[in-house]
Amino acid sequence: MVKQPFSLKFPPLLSLSSYPSVQSQNLDVRSGSLHAISDVHKIVCSSSWRLLCSKSSNITEPKEGHEVRAQVTVRRKKLAVFVSGGGSNFRSIHDASKRGSLHGDVTVLVTNKSECGGAEYARNNGIPVILFPKAKDEPKGLSPSDLVDTLRKFEVDFVLLAGYLKLIPVELIRAYERSIFNIHPSLLPAFGGKGYYGMKVHKAVIASGARFSGPTIHFVDEHYDTGRILAQRVVPVLAHDTAEELAARVLNEEHQLYVEVVEALCEDRVVWREDGVPLIQSRENPNDFR
Structure with a gap:
């Protein structure tokens, strides 16, 4: 299987800079009140990412069909x-x-x-x-x-x-x-x-x-x-x-x-707020949501 690298240099999602009358806004959301859409959960530890699987606390090794970016394995x-x-x-x-x-x-x-x-x-x-x-x-x-x-x-x-x-x-x-x-x-x-x-x-x-x-x-x-x-x-x-x-x-x-x-x-950057509202996590800054 050929692995296809992809760039991390993309404009932020939902940017409305083209329309001066409409301002984009970052949401200040407490990280503890969010739930991942998939069974893969991420945490920040010592300024580096670790991957936690829902059934195991061990850091997983890359497998065929996976790619590793910023120490995170994503299927x-x-x-x-x-x-x-x-x-x-x-x-x-x-x-x-x-x-x-x-x-x-x-x-x-x-x-x-x-x-x-x-x-x-x-x-x-x-x-x-x-x-x-x-x-x-x-x-x-x-x-x-x-x-x-x-x-x-x-x-x-x-x-x-x-x-x-x-x-x-x-x-x-x-x-x-x-x-x-x-x-x-x-x-x-x-x-x-x-x-x-x-x-x-x-x-x-x-x-x-x-x-x-x-x-x-x-x-x-x-x-x-x-x-x-x-x-x-x-x-x-x-x-x-x-x-x-x-x-x-x-x-x-x-x-x-x-x-x-x-x-x-x-x-795996779509998360759910406790009130049931879905949010998209910024790729560049995981603490920002749009």
């Missing part, structure tokens, strides 16, 4: 991406994996449209494509239980929805608790829910008179767009914007934001 994650269309966010995530900035691999693509652009891109890049759900026009589609079994066979760590327009079955949500993510093209909780997708979102934002919009990445629950918010990126809504112009501006931010969030997931 390379396996990702499943769900798409219904062209899959531009899927392509951004896959590109980040190939160039080495993302410590994970897209191991399978799930789609409800076998001939969509995202599925074609996956096949061209050697990524297996599976169909979900079953439908009259997609008779080879899987059932919810078969989908869960298939993802487990691929040893998937995280499920990433990237323009997937079907409601995720409860069986999958229960099997991958706190491990399924979606990107939505508005600043949730505004302009979310059933029926708010694609260009419909941007038209609604412009019609409302909102001065800002932008993508939101959130955990997926049993409803549309109601899971806990993990990250957002703000873009301005200009006075004479069309829905297409706003959509292009938001999509550009989506591509960057989703990659940054998946990088954090793959590096």
Whole structure:
């Protein structure tokens, strides 16, 4: 297996410096009130990192498929991406994996449209494509239980929805608790829910008179767009914007934001505050959260 080094020199997540009217903010959170999203926990000791596994207090040795950075062993994650269309966010995530900035691999693509652009891109890049759900026009589609079994066979760590327009079955949500993510093209909780997708979102934002919009990445629950918010990126809504112009501006931010969030997931940098709010730990300074 070829190990892909990746750079630590990236801009902070959720930086809003491009928009003077919106200031980014570091959160002062007590470290004792945070819980890691995975079973790997990190502590600071004598200004160096040590890795503690949930079942052992011994420092682990590097194994095949692992990389060591700053004395921390992080297993390379396996990702499943769900798409219904062209899959531009899927392509951004896959590109980040190939160039080495993302410590994970897209191991399978799930789609409800076998001939969509995202599925074609996956096949061209050697990524297996599976169909979900079953439908009259997609008779080879899987059932919810078969989908869960298939993802487990691929040893998937995280499920990433990237323009997937079907409601995720409860069986999958229960099997991958706190491990399924979606990107939505508005600043949730505004302009979310059933029926708010694609260009419909941007038209609604412009019609409302909102001065800002932008993508939101959130955990997926049993409803549309109601899971806990993990990250957002703000873009301005200009006075004479069309829905297409706003959509292009938001999509550009989506591509960057989703990659940054998946990088954090793959590096075990998503933690939970005691009140149930997820935070992203800074790569450069573990005591900063965004």
